Amino acid sequence: MIVKNEEKFLDDCLKGIKEIVDEIVIVDTGSTDDTIEIAQKYNARIFHFAWNYDFSQARNFSISQATCDWILVLDADERIEKKDLPKIRKIIRESKKIDGIYMTIWNQGGNPASISVHYLVRLFRRKSEIRYKGKVHELVMVPNATHLSDIKIIHLGYHLSEQRMEEKYLRDLNILLECNHKEPNNPILNFYIARTYYNLKKYAEALIYVDKSEALVELPPQNLSFYVCVLMMKANILMVMNKLHQAESVCQKGLQWMPGHLDVIHLLGTIYWSMQRFTEAVLYYRKYLLIREDILKDPRKGFHLRAISALGKAGEVYSRLAEIYFKEGNYIGAIGEMKQALKFNPSSPLYYYNLGTIYATRGQLMEARHNFQQALYYQPLFQKARDALDKIQLGERPC
Incomplete structure (x- = not known):
């Protein structure tokens, strides 16, 4: 774990997983509250890392301190459901040729409509070639085989106040803009900048960067789920700017690439509802409800989308x-x-x-x-x- 001023969340996190891990490695990046004292209660091995605005470097330092064969990565504001804890060791025992395990991250905000999910590798072998990349929105690179599990991680981090969320967005934006200065033609960086501007309600700036991201993706896209995420971001921006016909067109393009994409279908329903085209709104909203129910029964069915933001919109x-x-x-x-x-x-x-x-x-x-x-x-x-x-x-x- 990497932490900073996590006294609000850390105790419950460690209490939940202490029985199923052999060691707890905590890397602190500058806490001024009781974070360290809480970690000490659980006999964690505590290390200090001077924060340099690079999440991957901090992550990689943390996993370099691990001594066990497998590494589980959590944030302090995350919880693994009790029923899923025994599955972790079972998966490790059965994963003879697997190096990384995907888990479903359930993001819970301050209201039911803000629930979203995404899928990330959070359990992986301790190998020198398995490391994180990306200064912000960092991802672990697993070059060999991975497996999708049904383990759920509950993320509570979006329960923060509007002020704290704005501070996080501004922090991320500064890092992303610095990276973008060095890699201006990176579609992923441009997408993340667009999304951050969108979260900050700076829609004109968001549209500039999402247009650039879309233009930088070569067609047919190698990463289809990412490309449709770019189109979704663009459609959302256009919708809040009241450019509904353009938003509709972008969504239809997204459905051409991924016909059953839950977020696109939901957004199209909302666009038609806003345009008072009620017959089409009902059609797409009904489709949304059916697909949503299917994914909730088995979240692994949404894995090909990599991220779903509309699950809480029912x-x-x-x-x-x-x-x-x-x-x-x-x-x-x-x-x-x-x-x-x-x-x-x-x-x-x-x-x-x-x-x-x-x-x-x-x-x-x-x-x-x-x-x-x-x-x-x-x-x-x-x-x-x-x-x-x-x-x-x-x-x-x-x-």
Whole structure:
């Protein structure tokens, strides 16, 4: 592990894996909190590394200190589920000709819609030729055979405040721009810069770099999943800039290369919903829900995509389907979809308010009152819900 000021996360991480590892190697890059003291509780071998804005160098220093045959890499804000812990040694025993093991990283943010997954090698043999590359968004290079496991790593790092996330993005951006100055024609660097600008809400700058990344990929692309990620990034940028027809065109290009790509299908549904082309929106949202369910049953089915950002969007999708049905006068269908949305986000005041509105339109005022009350329970200053309740009390229909 490489760490810096991780007192908030480190104890739970080490507590979870201490029983299944033979040694714990901690490389600290300059902590000023209780990180070191927490690591000492677990008899970790602690080393210090002067931070030089190069994640790969720090990673490679950490794995050079390991003494066991296999290395498991975790960050302090990551957890391995208890049921998956025994699988680690089992995989090691069975991997006679395998050098690296992919695991599924589940990124959990501050709300259900922010859940995403990606697939990375996190368990690998201790070999001199297996090392990390990339100053930021570093990846371990395993030249020989790899295997995809069903082990899940929960990443909590996106629970940070907006200020802390902005600090992380700005740190990454400075490193990426420095690297890009040396390698201006690297499509991966240009993509990461575009994504970082997008996260910082600097969309014009993001579009410049994603266009450059797309132009630098030779067709047909050797790394198909990366190329479609570039197209997805471009479509997202165009959509927030309200260039919906261009975003639609880019998404359709992505589906030509990867027809079942969950993120592209979800984004197309959202673009059509924004354009009020509801028939197409329903079509793509239904496709999204089916493919999503398939991947959730077996996350390994999403491995060919390498990263999936739309897994947590089901609540939003059901809510938008409810809105479409409501506008079309299909109130029964709208109620069903809204109830589905609440299963994914049962504390959403907006979802309760929308459900109350549908019931009120049908004249079902008891059900409407209950849902407006729920909206106010979760957001006491929700004025629209308060106004709707007041109208019901006066014997008026709120809608």
